[in-house]
Amino acid sequence: MIEVRELSKRYGAVRAVDGLSFEVRPGYVAGFLGPNGAGKSTTMRAVLGLDTPTSGSALVNGRRYADIRRPMVEVGALLDANAVHGGRSAVNHLRCLARSNGIGTARVVQVLEQVGLAGAAGRRVSALSLGMKQRLGVAAALLGDPGVLLFDEPVNGLDPEGIRWIRDLMRGLAAEGRTVLVSSHLMSEMAVTADRVVVIGRGRLIVETSMKDLADRFRRDVLVRTPDPAGLRRVLERAGARVAEEGDALVVQGLDAAGIADAAADRRIAVHELTPRSASLEDAYLELTEDSVEFRTEAVAR
Structure with a gap:
């Protein structure tokens, strides 16, 4: 499971996350929602040991990510599909990751087939489209067959078939008893993917609830x-x-x-x-986060 306990993170005078607490348990997809600048990416980076909390903790299965000996076997993540060495082929990128975590090369072949990139395995990453890079990032997240998965905007660059595929994949992973946390700004997609939602604004928790309870509330x-x-x-x-x-x-x-x-x-x-x-998830979300939007635009006159 993922446990965020009184997590705070400062960057100089800016408090990106402010006393945030929530948990994600196995067996469901949790949608992680909030306006730009709400602290979603910072929270996910803290869970993955990429940002050190100013205070509080972000744990995977009760431990800090840095204390997990073979992290990819316990937790997989896709935060930035472009954070890949462009000169490597897709298959060599995954082989490097596999070797670093003691994962056999047979698993590389399996995940390439699972994400639909078997035919592009030898292509350089720099030659891949954004949608194909997203698929490669998903393959990397799945490489260690982990029980905990985090995805940040996983449908970016995907075509309609790819969006349906990633939706079915996440729901299938949760049905297998895995823990799935996904951040997205696409409310229509979250409405048909997530079982629970964690909504934050200005680094603080606004609501943590099931989709059913949210629908009842609105x-x-x-x-x-x-x-x-x-x-x-x-x-x-x-x-x-x-x-x-x-x-x-x-x-x-x-x-x-x-x-x-x-x-x-x-x-x-x-x-x-x-x-x-x-109310639609979009309308409910906008009402919940009305006081937490940092970057506003004026309504377009009609």
Whole structure:
């Protein structure tokens, strides 16, 4: 698991991370969200021993990364797809990493095939597209078959097929019982990938919760379709609900789906659809981080 405990990191007068605490356990994908400058990359670098905390700790399986003898066997990471020696071939890049951690060369072949780069194994890294470099970075993260994985903006440069592939990969890794932390600004992608979210702003924790609980927190209304909208509206309004029309449906606030169903059943009114609706992850994220955005742009006039 990943444990961040009261983590703080200063760069001179700038506090990039400020008393941050959260944990990521095995078996689910955790989305790590926050505005630019929120401290996400700094936190991930602290977990991987690339930045030394000013105070607090960032641990993998209860230990500092620097204390793990063969780190790639326990934790894999993709932080920057371009942080690779451009003169090496893809296969030699992975062979160097494998040798440094006592990993056999057969595993290099396996991960190249797993990420779809077997046909480009001999090409120089400098000749690879950004999407191919992303795949190579994923291959490096998977090289030691680790139980803990961290990905920072892993879909950058990927085409639609590649985005679906990385989504399925992360969910598959979590289903195998691994710990997966992924940072992204693509809310639409996180909405279909992550099981839990950790949202931070200005280096501090805003919320750590499941996607289900987040949806419940930002529940908007219930969409209802019935052959007797006038009759059901009267029933629901008597029960204290606020009811409006949306096309051929009713939009109900103040009662949940179960309460609407019970009220309709009591009056023997048929209901053909009950759809609870929540704010999108993007809308929820923007509301949560409204006071934490450091770099704002003016709205475009229409």
